[in-house]
Amino acid sequence: MTGAAELRSRTREFLAAHPPATTGRSEFLGARFDAGLAWVHYPAGLGGLGAARSLQAVVDAELEAAGAPDNDPRRIGIGLGMAAPTILAYGTEEQKRRFLRPLWIGEEVWCQLFSEPGAGSDLAALGTRAVRDGADGDWVVNGQKVWTSSAHIARWAILIARTDPDAPKHRGITYFLCDMTDPGVEVRPLRQITGEAEFNEVFLTDVRIPDARRLGPVGEGWKVAQTTLMNERVSIGGMRLPREGGMIGPVARTWRERPELRTHDLHQRLLTLWVESEVARLTGERLRQQLAAGQPGPEGSGMKLGFARLNQEISGLEVELRGEEGLLYDDWTMRRPELVDFTGRDAGYRYLRSKGNSIEGGTSEVLLNIVAERVLGLPAEPRNDKDVPWKDLAR
Numbered sequence: 001m002t003g004a005a006e007l008r009s010r011t012r013e014f015l016a017a018h019p020p021a022t023t024g025r026s027e028f029l030g031a032r033f034d035a036g037l038a039w040v041h042y043p044a045g046l047g048g049l050g051a052a053r054s055l056q057a058v059v060d061a062e063l064e065a066a067g068a069p070d071n072d073p074r075r076i077g078i079g080l081g082m083a084a085p086t087i088l089a090y091g092t093e094e095q096k097r098r099f100l101r102p103l104w105i106g107e108e109v110w111c112q113l114f115s116e117p118g119a120g121s122d123l124a125a126l127g128t129r130a131v132r133d134g135a136d137g138d139w140v141v142n143g144q145k146v147w148t149s150s151a152h153i154a155r156w157a158i159l160i161a162r163t164d165p166d167a168p169k170h171r172g173i174t175y176f177l178c179d180m181t182d183p184g185v186e187v188r189p190l191r192q193i194t195g196e197a198e199f200n201e202v203f204l205t206d207v208r209i210p211d212a213r214r215l216g217p218v219g220e221g222w223k224v225a226q227t228t229l230m231n232e233r234v235s236i237g238g239m240r241l242p243r244e245g246g247m248i249g250p251v252a253r254t255w256r257e258r259p260e261l262r263t264h265d266l267h268q269r270l271l272t273l274w275v276e277s278e279v280a281r282l283t284g285e286r287l288r289q290q291l292a293a294g295q296p297g298p299e300g301s302g303m304k305l306g307f308a309r310l311n312q313e314i315s316g317l318e319v320e321l322r323g324e325e326g327l328l329y330d331d332w333t334m335r336r337p338e339l340v341d342f343t344g345r346d347a348g349y350r351y352l353r354s355k356g357n358s359i360e361g362g363t364s365e366v367l368l369n370i371v372a373e374r375v376l377g378l379p380a381e382p383r384n385d386k387d388v389p390w391k392d393l394a395r
Contacts, residue, residue, distance in 0.1 A: 175220075196336070280310060340353065
């Protein structure tokens with residue numbers, strides 16, 4: 001078993017052989033992956049050492065103290081938080097070795113082709129079709145996806161498509177790895193309330209995907225997608241933050257630096273939200289420690305629920321605290337950003353962008369059902385479409 005002391009020693013030896021000050025960023029990150037210090041709980045040869053997940057903090061602390069570069073996790077978050085654990089769980093050895101290293105280094109950005117215009121909250125109702133071409137075994141995909149973050153910069157996508165319309169909606173779905181540079185993939189920007197087009201819609205027209213890029217068995221894509229979705233909610237709601245990290249930080253700084261803005265009511269509300277933010281941060285830390293025992297479960301849905309509510313309440317409080325200043329907005333320019341920067345923009349941006357937190361990564365309404373049924377054990381809502389073939393569902 002690899003322990004903390006051994007990992008600390010390994011990391012220091014690695015830093016001695018690859019000084020961050022004189023080693024190029026790409027070379028450093030590649031060497032870190034090859035040394036098993038990328039994600040220590042992954043298997044040897046795939047960026048890890050088969051160690052406990054909790055020991056990653058030991059490696060990160062040594063690297064941070066040495067001024068080592070990171071892999072820009074906000075930019076490649078979909079790859080790190082969703083694609084990688086799914087490929088690890090269901091990919092072939094060839095797929096793992098082909099995709100995990102460039103994904104972690106950041107050479108290849110990933111996006112997620114799940115939601116559709118008619119299948120958002122009810123994702124299992126998706127209609128994008130993948131049909132097997134008998135001549136060569138490729139799959140031919142046609143359909144439309146929507147709300148796709150990073151599609152405009154992504155090289156690869158995780159994609160679910162319907163391969164058997166005669167099966168009920170949760171069956172007959174298959175999971176693929178789609179090359180975003182292939183013919184037939186068209187990405188169009190979706191301008192948001194912030195003025196930016198961080199999301200996209202993606203049109204797939206006769207896109208050919210080799211069967212070698214299928215992830216998991218044919219028809220079991222919903223099961224594979226659950227691994228993606230559970231990891232997505234943990235990565236959104238359970239991200240590691242320092243005290244006063246995230247949205248509460250700018251509000252707390254404004255409160256300390258601008259005493260003329262303070263009122264008794266705002267003070268009480270800020271205290272309540274500060275405490276709730278700290279509780280959420282510590283709960284996220286506990287959840288990450290539980291992950292050392294295996295894949296994330298439905299508890300991540302509760303974290304994501306809290307994340308959305310807190311962000312919206314905190315950003316609303318910040319606008320009120322700033323008064324007339326809170327009504328200003330810095331820039332309505334239509335841009336296609338590579339990442340979401342909640343703390344690098346002004347209060348107006350945070351207020352508007354946080355509205356999407358209760359939609360992206362699973363709507364709050366759907367997540368409430370998941371928590372009720374899978375965490376609290378309450379009776380499931382009646383569903384009359386579970387055993388009906390997808391092709392016979394009303395649309």
